[in-house]
Amino acid sequence: MNEPDLLTQFHTDIAEPSAEAWQRARAATATARAPTPPHAGARAASATPRGTHRVAR
C-alpha cells in the first residue's frame, strides 16, 4: 500500500460535525454579518485623550 492510500485510511473515525458545531459556525458567521455601527471609528478616535503628544519646545 502506498503513502496516499495509507493516509486515506488514517484518521477515518471522524464523525460528521455535530449540531453544536453547525450552530457555533452559524453564530460566528452571523456575528461577522452584523453591520458595524456607523462612525464607530470616529467615536473611538474622539475618545482618545488629547494633548498626550506634546511637542517639546
Add this chain to the structure above:
Amino acid sequence: MKFKHGPRRDLPLVGMPITDACSFEAAFSENFPSVHRFLARRVGSSLADDLAAETFALAYRRRVTYDPARGAVRPWLLGIATHLLRGHWREERRLLALEARLATQSRGATAGCDEAALADAVAPHLARALERLSGGERDVLLLHPWAELSSDEIAAALGLRAGTVRSRLSRARARLRDELDARDPDPLRPTPTTEPLPKECPT
C-alpha cells in the same frame, strides 16, 4: 488497491461569487461538513468546532477577495482553514505523538492481513512520521488525501505555485516513506516484547 479518494474531478473548475448573503449561505451549507472533517482529522473534533466556525466567519469578512475564476470555493475555504491551523501546529504534533504512543500500546490487538489491518498496524508509525514533518509539509501532504484537492487546487488554496506544491508534496512523501521504512519494514510483524527473557534453568 486503487486510490479511491483521489481528487474530485466532478467539482467545477470555476466557482460562483459568494458576495451576497444567499450565495454565502449556500456555500456554507455545502462546504461546512468537508471543512470541519478536514480540521477534525488534523486537530481533533473539539478544536475543529472552533476553527471551522472561525473559518466561515473569516470567509464571510473576506468574501469579496474570493475570485471565482481561480477555482471553486471549497479549496479557497480550505486555504483559510489551513491558514488558521498554523496557529495550532504544536497542538497537532502533540496529538500525533500521543496517538503514536497509544496506538503502539494497543497494537497487539491487530489481527489479519487485509488492507484495513495493514493500515491499522501502520497507524502509529504514520502518526510518528507525520509528527516529524514540518507544518508546511503536512499542510500540502494532507490536503490531497483528506480534502481531496488536486495539486493545482492545493496551490490555489495555499497561495503557492503549482510547481512548489508538487515539489513539496514529493519531498513530504519521500520523508514519510523513509520514516516508515526505517521504523518497520514489515508493519504486520508482531511488536517485539520489552519483557525480560526468562532466566535459564540451572542444569
